[in-house]
Amino acid sequence: MRYDDFRRSDNIDDRRDDDGGGMGGGGFGLPMGGGGGLGIGTVIILGLIGWAVGIDPRILIGGAEILTGGGSQAPSYQTDRKTGPAKAGAPSDEMGSMIAGVLGEIDDRWTEIFQADGRSYRGPRIVLFRNATNGGRCGMAQSAMGPFYCPPDQQIFLDTGFFREVETRFRGCSGNACKFTAAYIIAHEAGHHIQNLLGILPKATAMQQRAGSKAEANAIQVKIELQADCFSGVWVNREAKKRPGFLEAGDIDAALQTASAIGDDTLQRQSTGRVVPDSFTHGSAAQRKQWFMTGYQNGTVAACNTFQ
Numbered sequence: 001m002r003y004d005d006f007r008r009s010d011n012i013d014d015r016r017d018d019d020g021g022g023m024g025g026g027g028f029g030l031p032m033g034g035g036g037g038l039g040i041g042t043v044i045i046l047g048l049i050g051w052a053v054g055i056d057p058r059i060l061i062g063g064a065e066i067l068t069g070g071g072s073q074a075p076s077y078q079t080d081r082k083t084g085p086a087k088a089g090a091p092s093d094e095m096g097s098m099i100a101g102v103l104g105e106i107d108d109r110w111t112e113i114f115q116a117d118g119r120s121y122r123g124p125r126i127v128l129f130r131n132a133t134n135g136g137r138c139g140m141a142q143s144a145m146g147p148f149y150c151p152p153d154q155q156i157f158l159d160t161g162f163f164r165e166v167e168t169r170f171r172g173c174s175g176n177a178c179k180f181t182a183a184y185i186i187a188h189e190a191g192h193h194i195q196n197l198l199g200i201l202p203k204a205t206a207m208q209q210r211a212g213s214k215a216e217a218n219a220i221q222v223k224i225e226l227q228a229d230c231f232s233g234v235w236v237n238r239e240a241k242k243r244p245g246f247l248e249a250g251d252i253d254a255a256l257q258t259a260s261a262i263g264d265d266t267l268q269r270q271s272t273g274r275v276v277p278d279s280f281t282h283g284s285a286a287q288r289k290q291w292f293m294t295g296y297q298n299g300t301v302a303a304c305n306t307f308q
Contacts, residue, residue: 001180002245006101007108008090015129016096016160017087091128095160099126102183106190109238113301114197124193125155126186133157147185149192151201156189166258177254180247184232184255184292191231194301195224204307223306226283226291229259230304233295241299252296259288 090100107123114121127133127141135141138150141157149156163182166172173181195201204224211217236255239246283291294303 007104008100009104014087172258180251187232191228227306230291230295233292237299
């Protein structure tokens with residue numbers, strides 16, 4: 001992915017120089033023990049799923065209790081340290097600059113899409129952190145939870161260390177193509193912001209609240225996540241048309257490889273040795289690849305109706 005000429009967004013809070021936001025002090029509690037809850041390894045894996053595609057990782061952790069027979073308790077997080085003031089604006093380091101560039105281009109392309117439909121667009125804010133930070137109205141943001149979009153605050157929380165996890169632990173990408181994988185993931189999180197602006201998230205949440213079972217609620221969550229994958233593909237389509245040299249050989253393959261590596265079936269098979277479709281919250285590897293490509297090939301919001 002070539003991003004030298006991307007417009008750098010200033011809509012970033014960089015908290016990576018904080019003292020850890022409480023990770024070294026209070027730590028976090030996990031729902032383990034007699035209730036049959038999730039172990040730390042499973043929580044980390046769920047965090048990686050949420051990192052790549054989640055709105056609030058606590059939804060994933062609750063959904064995964066189907067696999068273990070545990071209750072619906074989500075982990076509680078505490079902190080006894082205070083975070084320092086964030087550095088606002090586009091970061092100057094290589095990783096931060098790339099993220100600022102991707103966000104700037106995402107905002108520009110979606111602004112064009114919204115304007116063509118007679119709508120106004122305001123992009124999300126990205127909060128960069130290490131270990132843990134205050135997640136605003138979505139609670140504590142922890143590395144083990146993974147990046148997520150917080151609808152009430154319209155913010156994306158992102159610990160960039162998880163990009164390395166996808167590359168080294170889950171083989172979701174390799175080499176230079178991992179830069180495009182990072183862009184795909186950020187665009188997916190921005191896709192949740194699009195859903196929020198279009199009123200899709202509130203309606204889907206209401207549907208989940210009316211659902212008669214956890215499996216039914218999970219099925220709705222899958223539709224939400226697959227649509228965000230599709231919106232990610234829409235951005236890639238529009239960006240490639242705006243900047244013909246943006247994509248490099250292997251970039252699309254890298255996105256598909258990542259989508260496959262973080263599919264619910266792939267991760268469940270790796271963590272438990274079996275697949276439980278009723279517990280899916282983000283879609284199978286095949287579904288994720290299909291909907292990303294649908295957005296990429298069509299480049300329209302209308303093509304991404306996963307609820308149909």
